[in-house]
Amino acid sequence: MYELIANSIPIAIVASIPLLLAVEGELLVQRGGIINLGIEGMMLTAAMTAAFAAQTTGSVTIGFLGGIAGAMVITAIFGVFAIALRADQIVTGTAINLLALGGTSFVYREVAAFQRPIPQLHTDIVSALSWIVAPLILGAILWNTSFGLRLRACGENPEALAATGRSVRMHRWAALMIEALLVGIGGAYLSLALSSGFAENMTAGRGFIALSIVIFGRWKIKGALLGTAIFGLAAALQYALQAANRGIPFHILLAVPYVVTLLILCGVAGRVRSPESLGRP
Amino acid sequence: MRRFAVAVIAAAAAIVLLAFSGALFGHSPWSLLSIVASGSVGSRFALASTLLKSVPLLLTGLSVAIAFRAGVWNIGGEGQFIVGGLAALVASRFGIVASLAAAMLAGAAWASIASAMRLWRNAPEVLTTILLNFTAIHLLGWSVNGPLREHAGQYPQTDLAHVALPEIGGVHFGIVIALAASVFAWWLLYRTAAGLRLRATGLNPNAARWAGIRVGAQLARAMAISGAAAGLAGGIELLGVTHRLFERFAAGYGYSGIAVALLAQLHPLATIASSLFFGALVTGAGELQRAAGISAGVATFGQAVVILTLIVFEHVRADR
Numbered sequence: 001m002y003e004l005i006a007n008s009i010p011i012a013i014v015a016s017i018p019l020l021l022a023v024e025g026e027l028l029v030q031r032g033g034i035i036n037l038g039i040e041g042m043m044l045t046a047a048m049t050a051a052f053a054a055q056t057t058g059s060v061t062i063g064f065l066g067g068i069a070g071a072m073v074i075t076a077i078f079g080v081f082a083i084a085l086r087a088d089q090i091v092t093g094t095a096i097n098l099l100a101l102g103g104t105s106f107v108y109r110e111v112a113a114f115q116r117p118i119p120q121l122h123t124d125i126v127s128a129l130s131w132i133v134a135p136l137i138l139g140a141i142l143w144n145t146s147f148g149l150r151l152r153a154c155g156e157n158p159e160a161l162a163a164t165g166r167s168v169r170m171h172r173w174a175a176l177m178i179e180a181l182l183v184g185i186g187g188a189y190l191s192l193a194l195s196s197g198f199a200e201n202m203t204a205g206r207g208f209i210a211l212s213i214v215i216f217g218r219w220k221i222k223g224a225l226l227g228t229a230i231f232g233l234a235a236a237l238q239y240a241l242q243a244a245n246r247g248i249p250f251h252i253l254l255a256v257p258y259v260v261t262l263l264i265l266c267g268v269a270g271r272v273r274s275p276e277s278l279g280r281p
Numbered sequence: 282m283r284r285f286a287v288a289v290i291a292a293a294a295a296i297v298l299l300a301f302s303g304a305l306f307g308h309s310p311w312s313l314l315s316i317v318a319s320g321s322v323g324s325r326f327a328l329a330s331t332l333l334k335s336v337p338l339l340l341t342g343l344s345v346a347i348a349f350r351a352g353v354w355n356i357g358g359e360g361q362f363i364v365g366g367l368a369a370l371v372a373s374r375f376g377i378v379a380s381l382a383a384a385m386l387a388g389a390a391w392a393s394i395a396s397a398m399r400l401w402r403n404a405p406e407v408l409t410t411i412l413l414n415f416t417a418i419h420l421l422g423w424s425v426n427g428p429l430r431e432h433a434g435q436y437p438q439t440d441l442a443h444v445a446l447p448e449i450g451g452v453h454f455g456i457v458i459a460l461a462a463s464v465f466a467w468w469l470l471y472r473t474a475a476g477l478r479l480r481a482t483g484l485n486p487n488a489a490r491w492a493g494i495r496v497g498a499q500l501a502r503a504m505a506i507s508g509a510a511a512g513l514a515g516g517i518e519l520l521g522v523t524h525r526l527f528e529r530f531a532a533g534y535g536y537s538g539i540a541v542a543l544l545a546q547l548h549p550l551a552t553i554a555s556s557l558f559f560g561a562l563v564t565g566a567g568e569l570q571r572a573a574g575i576s577a578g579v580a581t582f583g584q585a586v587v588i589l590t591l592i593v594f595e596h597v598r599a600d601r
Binding site: 037077081085087088090091092094095096097098099101102103104105106107108109110111200204205208209211212215249250251252254255258259261262265266267 | 302306354356398401402404405407408409411412413415416419420422423426427536539540543574575576578579580581582583584585586588589592593595
């Protein structure tokens with residue numbers, strides 16, 4: 001068992017990269033008072049546009065740029081409804097997820113480029129980015145810049161920020177676009193590095209798990225890293241158990257990540273305080 | 282009347298955008314629309330399949346309408362639908378009534394996991410219900426590959442249920458149950474004190490608390506009723522249409538219920554019309570997949586467009 005865990009750690013670090021980037025992005029926007037339930041659809045769209053860009057140009061770099069662009073487009077749709085039109089964020093997020101799910105499965109069948117070979121990623125730069133660089137930068141932005149202070153004010157007491165003459169909407173838009181950048185990289189990593197191309201509904205609930213981990217981590221960067229590490233290790237153990245074939249039914253193992261997330265939510269949610277104005281349009 | 286016009290515009294917007302997206306990828310929009318129309322309402326057979334698709338959509342739509350009216354974010358219709366189907370199959374040896382009762386109980390119980398987590402641990406139900414969907418999907422996968430696998434052992438599916446719903450002219454009796462359920466939901470929400478408490482909690486939980494309503498109990502009740510409706514949808518789908526379970530049994534009916542309920546502006550009787558529209562859309566999209574090779578996922582896309590269009594008009598109305 002000890003050996004099983006030790007072998008799972010490297011897998012956990014790599015396999016949870018898309019999740020971690022989503023957690024980091026969602027943490028930032030929730031600090032600004034927005035629940036982006038559409039993050040699942042954002043990542044799915046990014047996975048598709050990244051695969052498309054990489055498969056048509058043969059370049060991994062352009063693939064990642066394509067993923068970021070895709071995530072930004074769908075995030076802009078979310079922002080128009082949730083920020084500009086002040087629509088309910090849960091309803092908007094659900095609509096965005098349906099839009100991405102239906103849209104990607106439609107486009108996937110229409111475009112021949114998805115049948116082409118996918119260029120390989122030969123670098124660990126994304127692991128370093130998501131586990132070290134992005135947390136440091138996000139922590140610095142949130143806690144050491146006046147933008148971060150004002151963004152947190154958007155999440156706690158937007159009226160107070162508005163009273164100083166600053167635009168709550170602009171701060172939330174900025175946070176959303178940073179989230180789109182992170183989720184775009186995460187989605188691209190999912191289809192370019194963790195799988196060989198796009199598959200329908202390939203995000204499999206990662207966005208919702210990310211939202212749960214943000215709560216588990218109490219809207220703090222360290223908590224987010226810890227939560228993702230625990231979850232990633234559990235998921236990697238599940239892969240290892242699948243491979244070891246110890247007689248546990250395959251489908252029961254597939255359910256493990258979701259049950260773990262449910263337990264994570266129950267374990268801590270009772271004792272946490274969310275940003276005061278989270279989810280209020 | 283204005284609300285009706287808004288709903289019609291939203292529905293039309295979905296159809297137009299669907300044709301437009303098809304045109305983007307080189308299909309003729311007119312031929313797409315004619316396939317959707319003839320495949321959903323163009324013949325007696327097409328009409329019957331539209332009605333068949335509308336039955337589960339009506340029940341999952343009611344499930345969402347009741348929950349959202351009470352301010353409870355039940356996004357878990359998909360999972361409740363699945364456990365409803367599982368329970369209905371297991372209980373089918375005891376007859377139709379017992380089977381459907383088991384489906385409702387299972388759906389209510391599955392949904393109540395989320396309300397228990399919310400009330401005891403403050404875990405947001407919008408996330409727990411979604412996570413329970415994924416759990417239910419894999420529970421179903423395990424069941425049809427393991428303990429409930431057919432005796433022939435050939436495919437990952439169960440044996441046929443012991444009973445089936447009677448049919449009238451190609452449409453099973455479930456349509457009557459679903460229509461009765463929407464009248465019941467309307468009566469419950471708008472003609473009883475219990476319904477008033479549910480709606481008051483949804484409109485303003487703090488005011489409801491001051492009025493002496495136990496908000497936690499309302500949340501649990503709304504979630505259980507909502508789960509029962511989605512579970513019933515799964516049971517009826519099993520006994521009326523599929524007659525057995527397989528991995529893709531739920532086919533998105535749970536998630537579609539959200540669009541159905543929102544188009545009906547969360548009104549139980551309007552949900553009937555809304556479910557017919559989406560039933561036609563889903564049936565037409567299936568025909569698109571068969572006849573033109575276009576992904577049936579366009580129906581999901583259409584649902585999203587309906588919701589987003591409704592938001593635009595809500596906004597316009599709120600600003601005046």
